[in-house]
Amino acid sequence: MCTRFYVEPALYQSLITRAQRIQLANDIMVKLGKPLTMCGEMCPTDVIAVLAPNKDGKMAVFPMLWGFSHEATDAPIVNCRL
Template sequence: MCTWFYAEKATLSPIITKAQQLPLTDTIMNTMARSAAMSGNIRPTDMAAVFAPNKQGNIAVFPMIWGFTVDASPKPLINCRIETADRKPVWKDSWFRRRCVIPASWYYEWGIPPSEVGYHNA
């Protein structure tokens, strides 16, 4: 489950609803066969609601596909290190020019994913 995060619908509902109502959401659903749920467990290649600059440079809500892809790899890349992101060729341009904020209730790695009613231990 590395790189997964959880978007709790009750908490993030205003953001998720706004992203779901955008025409871009329909385009992503139709061309990439992705669900527009944007809540619950979000894993790489799922659609998620994010904050990013619009064409005027103002922060706005958008639907985006969670993950970082490059032409050289069929799978999303993971584990960018903040210490070197501004220098590594694969991350450098995006580090300076394509940032966004991903609202999440929590993130987690390996193990049983948390649920809306509490945590479960294996």
């Protein structure tokens, strides 16, 4: 299943900016050639800002490629269910 979603820039700009300033964001951009838009219409394989626990277990924002991977393919697999 393939899906996309919309991230409203005005509502999430502070989180997006924090995710873009992390060294991992630069690594993703340089090594994978992915832009760091993180807002507007987002599709699988785009870089998005996610909230996840950091190494101390506290909620933090990180840049991440959206989608899951599987050893059988190099393409991301996205399966969203409500």
